[in-house]
Amino acid sequence: MNVNVLTLFPDMFTPLQVSLLGRGQEDGKWKLNLVNFRDFSERPHKSVDDTPYGGGAGMVLQIMPIKAALESLENKGKVIITAPQGRTFNEQMAQDWSKEENLTFICGHFEGFDHRIYGLADEIVSIGDYVLTGGELPTMSMIDATVRLLPGILGNAMSPVEESFSDGLLEYPQYTRPADFEGQKVPDILLSGNHGKIDEWRHYQALKTTFLKRPDLLKGRELTKEEQQMLLDIKAESEQEQ
Structure with a gap:
């Protein structure tokens, strides 16, 4: 380019x-x-x-x-x-x-x-x-x-795909070592090695972050059945935390 x-x-x-x-x-x-x-x-x-x-x-x-x-x-x-x-x-x-x-x-x-x-x-x-x-x-x-979206600019080819806004949602939380820092622990699911469950958790967290921080991004978005259920769960969680 x-x-x-x-x-x-x-x-x-x-x-x-x-x-x-x-x-x-x-x-x-x-x-x-x-x-x-x-x-x-x-x-x-x-x-x-x-x-x-x-x-x-x-x-x-x-x-x-x-x-x-x-x-x-x-x-x-x-x-x-x-x-x-x-x-x-x-x-x-x-x-x-x-x-x-x-x-x-x-x-x-x-x-x-x-x-x-x-x-x-x-x-x-x-x-x-x-x-x-x-x-x-x-x-x-x-x-x-x-x-940054051009091929070869970012080291990890998946990076631009997984980041905020790439699929209309904010990015899920990220963690690295140590697993426990002054009592703040990395979610157990990320240490499980179960990549299917990790992907599900990440998608849920991305949807949750978007709902809480930028709900305007969800307007007009066609939600899958799984996302619709996730959103119901997220709303229920939010009401309990208030």
């Missing part, structure tokens, strides 16, 4: 070049192409913003350098802009994007984009209802969530 990022601050993207994602680049699993669209400005001092028509505070990014930077790319693929009015990024979007050969992200800054820049994008995406100083951090989050 080739990932292009149009940004005024390419130095901010160091976190994507270390750890598992950095190793993935070294192994040729994916490529990060950082483009400073200031380089495409034809204005004095390479400025890329101007005051907004109609007045108002702040500066607005101009369309010319961003469009020129975009047109310079050999393989731009799907073009994505982060903005509050976009649909909220989620795991399904990451899975869909991980099947693309090329992705291009456009990072905003200052007061925002000239509205005509949105016409250059295939998707407008938000990571939540809050404001940041620029689009670099949201872009890094979305790249991380997407690239």
Whole structure:
């Protein structure tokens, strides 16, 4: 996969070049192409913003350098802009994007984009209802969530399948040695060696965690008969604990 990022601050993207994602680049699993669209400005001092028509505070990014930077790319693929009015990024979007050969992200800054820049994008995406100083951090989050799903990026091939949101549920509790830490013991089922029962326990715990922490994720989910019974048991447990 080739990932292009149009940004005024390419130095901010160091976190994507270390750890598992950095190793993935070294192994040729994916490529990060950082483009400073200031380089495409034809204005004095390479400025890329101007005051907004109609007045108002702040500066607005101009369309010319961003469009020129975009047109310079050999393989731009799907073009994505982060903005509050976009649909909220989620795991399904990451899975869909991980099947693309090329992705291009456009990072905003200052007061925002000239509205005509949105016409250059295939998707407008938000990571939540809050404001940041620029689009670099949201872009890094979305790249991380997407690239980690590529074959060979994670050591254990099952890891992206078993983690939170991969099947619409939060992840079940995980434990490692010691089995008893200051009286806090690992559930006996995980020490039993019965993998069928362990899988059943994990699914129950994932459903329970989701019901207690993020019940909104269960809305519209088609539950199997087993999950329906599990959910009844979970609700009964919760009522007894109150």
